[in-house]
Amino acid sequence: MSSDAMTIRAAGAAGRPWVEAVQDWITTVDHKRLGILYILYALLFLLIGGLEAIVIRIQLMRPHNDFVSPQVFNRMFTMHGTTMIFFVIMPVMFGFANYLVPLMIGARDMAFPRLNAFSFWLTAFGGLLLYFSFLGGSGLYGAGNAPDVGWWAYAPLTSRAFSPGHSADYWTIAVLVSGFGSIGTATNIIATILSMRCPGMTLSRMPLMAWMTLVMSGLVLISISPLSAAQIMLLVDRYLGGHFFDTQAGGSATLWMHFFWIFGHPEVYILVIPAFAFASEIIPVFSRKPIFGYPVMVAATVSIGFISMSVWAHHMFTIGMSAASNTFFVLTTMAIAVPTGIKIFNWLGTMWGGKIQFKTPMLFSIAFLFQFLIAGLTGVMLGTAPFNWQLSGSYFVVAHFHYVIVGAILFCIFGAIYYWYPKITGRMLNERLGKLHFWLFVVGFHLTFDPMHIPGVLGMPRRIYTYEPGRGWDSWNVIVSVGAFIQGIATLLFLANLVLSYFKGRKAGSDPWDAWTLEWSVSSPPPVYNFAVIPAVRSRRPLWDQKHPEDPDSRYE
Amino acid sequence: MRLKLRGMKWGSVRRRAVAILLLVFGLLLAADLSTASIPDDNPIPSIFEPHSTPADSIFHLSRFVLAITGMIFLVVFVLLVYVLVKYRARTTDSPHEPPQVYGSTQIELAWTVIPILIVVVLFLATTRVIRAIQDAPEPANVVEVTAIGHQFWWEFRYPALGVVTANELHIPVSDPANPTPTYLKLLSADTDHSFWVPQLAGKTDLIPGRVNTMWMDPHRTGVFLGQCAQYCGTQHAKMLLEVFVDSREDFQAWVNAQKQPAKQEEDVGAGRHVFETTACVNCHAVAGTLATGRFGPDLTHMMSRRTIASGAAENTPENLGMWIQDPEMIKPGSLMPAMKLSDSDQDALVRYLETLR
Numbered sequence A: 001m002s003s004d005a006m007t008i009r010a011a012g013a014a015g016r017p018w019v020e021a022v023q024d025w026i027t028t029v030d031h032k033r034l035g036i037l038y039i040l041y042a043l044l045f046l047l048i049g050g051l052e053a054i055v056i057r058i059q060l061m062r063p064h065n066d067f068v069s070p071q072v073f074n075r076m077f078t079m080h081g082t083t084m085i086f087f088v089i090m091p092v093m094f095g096f097a098n099y100l101v102p103l104m105i106g107a108r109d110m111a112f113p114r115l116n117a118f119s120f121w122l123t124a125f126g127g128l129l130l131y132f133s134f135l136g137g138s139g140l141y142g143a144g145n146a147p148d149v150g151w152w153a154y155a156p157l158t159s160r161a162f163s164p165g166h167s168a169d170y171w172t173i174a175v176l177v178s179g180f181g182s183i184g185t186a187t188n189i190i191a192t193i194l195s196m197r198c199p200g201m202t203l204s205r206m207p208l209m210a211w212m213t214l215v216m217s218g219l220v221l222i223s224i225s226p227l228s229a230a231q232i233m234l235l236v237d238r239y240l241g242g243h244f245f246d247t248q249a250g251g252s253a254t255l256w257m258h259f260f261w262i263f264g265h266p267e268v269y270i271l272v273i274p275a276f277a278f279a280s281e282i283i284p285v286f287s288r289k290p291i292f293g294y295p296v297m298v299a300a301t302v303s304i305g306f307i308s309m310s311v312w313a314h315h316m317f318t319i320g321m322s323a324a325s326n327t328f329f330v331l332t333t334m335a336i337a338v339p340t341g342i343k344i345f346n347w348l349g350t351m352w353g354g355k356i357q358f359k360t361p362m363l364f365s366i367a368f369l370f371q372f373l374i375a376g377l378t379g380v381m382l383g384t385a386p387f388n389w390q391l392s393g394s395y396f397v398v399a400h401f402h403y404v405i406v407g408a409i410l411f412c413i414f415g416a417i418y419y420w421y422p423k424i425t426g427r428m429l430n431e432r433l434g435k436l437h438f439w440l441f442v443v444g445f446h447l448t449f450d451p452m453h454i455p456g457v458l459g460m461p462r463r464i465y466t467y468e469p470g471r472g473w474d475s476w477n478v479i480v481s482v483g484a485f486i487q488g489i490a491t492l493l494f495l496a497n498l499v500l501s502y503f504k505g506r507k508a509g510s511d512p513w514d515a516w517t518l519e520w521s522v523s524s525p526p527p528v529y530n531f532a533v534i535p536a537v538r539s540r541r542p543l544w545d546q547k548h549p550e551d552p553d554s555r556y557e
Numbered sequence B: 001m002r003l004k005l006r007g008m009k010w011g012s013v014r015r016r017a018v019a020i021l022l023l024v025f026g027l028l029l030a031a032d033l034s035t036a037s038i039p040d041d042n043p044i045p046s047i048f049e050p051h052s053t054p055a056d057s058i059f060h061l062s063r064f065v066l067a068i069t070g071m072i073f074l075v076v077f078v079l080l081v082y083v084l085v086k087y088r089a090r091t092t093d094s095p096h097e098p099p100q101v102y103g104s105t106q107i108e109l110a111w112t113v114i115p116i117l118i119v120v121v122l123f124l125a126t127t128r129v130i131r132a133i134q135d136a137p138e139p140a141n142v143v144e145v146t147a148i149g150h151q152f153w154w155e156f157r158y159p160a161l162g163v164v165t166a167n168e169l170h171i172p173v174s175d176p177a178n179p180t181p182t183y184l185k186l187l188s189a190d191t192d193h194s195f196w197v198p199q200l201a202g203k204t205d206l207i208p209g210r211v212n213t214m215w216m217d218p219h220r221t222g223v224f225l226g227q228c229a230q231y232c233g234t235q236h237a238k239m240l241l242e243v244f245v246d247s248r249e250d251f252q253a254w255v256n257a258q259k260q261p262a263k264q265e266e267d268v269g270a271g272r273h274v275f276e277t278t279a280c281v282n283c284h285a286v287a288g289t290l291a292t293g294r295f296g297p298d299l300t301h302m303m304s305r306r307t308i309a310s311g312a313a314e315n316t317p318e319n320l321g322m323w324i325q326d327p328e329m330i331k332p333g334s335l336m337p338a339m340k341l342s343d344s345d346q347d348a349l350v351r352y353l354e355t356l357r
Ligand SMILES: [Cu+2]
Pocket: A264, A265, A268, A311, A312, A314, A315
């Protein structure tokens, strides 16, 4: 017994003490480690945000439920939305961009490694600050804790008259700080992609993932800035006597709406374009064919980026804009459906004539295609302004954007984790647990978000902590809640898989999927310096060329 | 089972599937209805059961949009399933990679142009409905109502008729031959709200510092349900809305009754004294008395309303007593403070309120 302890201590002394390891991670400027930190951080917040969703669903399971008070409920949906958007999906996307982009373009790190670390820690502290509000939100006033203004934080609800105490400040500053982090990372990604590509990697040979990450980062720069500006103006209103949004002193409530949605709509694409990126890497590999219509995919992505900056007021069709403005925003919103549709067809074209392997990453990508199709179509419905006057602010919208954020984006994130986990850890995720996770999640997802459209059509508004019986909403809400619980269980299964496979998973080798992009040419996990020799590429699929010298891509491009 | 299914005609399979779907839908609705508390002639505020021109035009547009999107869905879905089945990897496949196809300009052009055409059609259809609703000419005989959103109740003023009420909106039915639509002017006293009665019109927000308008011309009488559809604070959920569409005579009778000043009954003088000597009068108005507050609902004819606190509770003496004792018991977070009256004062007060018919 005691000799056992001795050996362990001896081993510990011989190995590195854990403090040193922790210090290594905290002070790291390595893009791969920062990528992992981003992803782990996001997974932690996914758990928290998921828990908040469960609280919401328990409360709404039956009419006039009193599981939580209205105050707590309002905090829950505010925190759920803010967390999922700013502290789950964005960090995950930055994490993957960080980890993969340098590897994919044959670089040894990001352009600005220290800015990279700084940005991550800004985002990380932003999240902590947001959650600190549960403790410190009352401030000296003793009023409320945790923000309860909704994740759009519409004025004038955020003014001091309606949000005394500090909870609205925590929301503002937390999101502001993490926004600065996002701007830092986006700048870094753009610089990296534009200036660190290996020899032969022209822009037109970059993996689609790199292209899409580039567009996403451009959107971050353009759209986070107005949000940050508006948040600073809000703080000026609250503490320095400004009246930008203070309607009681002549400020404008709609001004905030414009600022917010000029950020908010591109934000949707900031989140979904990386999801497209994952799908565009995964679908070709598991169809055993190159992406169909690469140039069109790039063009569609760039045009989505541009158009997405001119559609924001489709979130404001109900604020009483003139018929002309409404018409304009209907037009731009419809226009964005075209490049989006092109993408769906190009993915289908990629699979057409291939040999589709139904591995877990591919399963998630296929489900993504199906769900994104539906999300896009309900989006078209919401884009026709008059229909929107009925649907907006109802549970139909909630169903629609969860179809986007869960059905499309989260599914792609799961797919990406199954796909790149072997590269990151050197071990495969358990395929059977993965399939179980997939099917359970699909069932949970559809049980939750398919029926959720219906109460919206039957007049149920969003953000209500309870509702009246007898309006035709009751049964649907029960089903929705049950679905949410199933999704929760599936997510726990997934987390278990992540942990178990880390210790017990099959060794991956450098290229488990027989893939074609540069990250698969180095060992798993890749060495700190990524490439011993900077590679030179001659086509979009350098590893294909290597594996098929008789028929290289470079011959056709 | 499988054999039988195979023997059946596709048509009958489809009919059965539709029947089963309808049955499920019907059962769910029936289950929901059986829990209804208020007997309404119109309990489900469905956007697909319109009873007024704006809601009806939207319904028509939505059917068109649903048809088109439904078709797109079917086409893409069938393609997807076809691809997955046809091109799945089989163990019998040759070990070689499939032909590497990089794209096809013609095909890609096709799937760019077709969506563009669809979008143009949708856009034109939408534009028409936007104009039809937003730029509709205003007929001569309109009923004008100013709706003011408050944290967490609705104030309704009929400037031309001299009526002020709350939470339950009365409007006349509009006969298409001789239309009397209602035009709402939407204002807010505090935060954003949104006026949404799905069967009558789409929603329009009430935004502080801004004047919005909307109109509706109900084609039948009845009670139509709705509620605030823009998050406005703690009790956003209990900012319910009822629209009573009355026949022309009933509406006129209602207006006449509402125009009367409050009844002054002798035997509730004690309660009235309590009312007029506490802070009630700073927040509530009772026409013809010294109560002129506007922070809370006008109480002049509060007993003519079916509910109190914007639909949070039925308007019964017990609920009124509970409300005055502590509004938190009925609507936690509402902006009316607990008045902490003695039991006898409270009883007298409720008896007085009950005379405000
Ligand atoms: Cu949008």
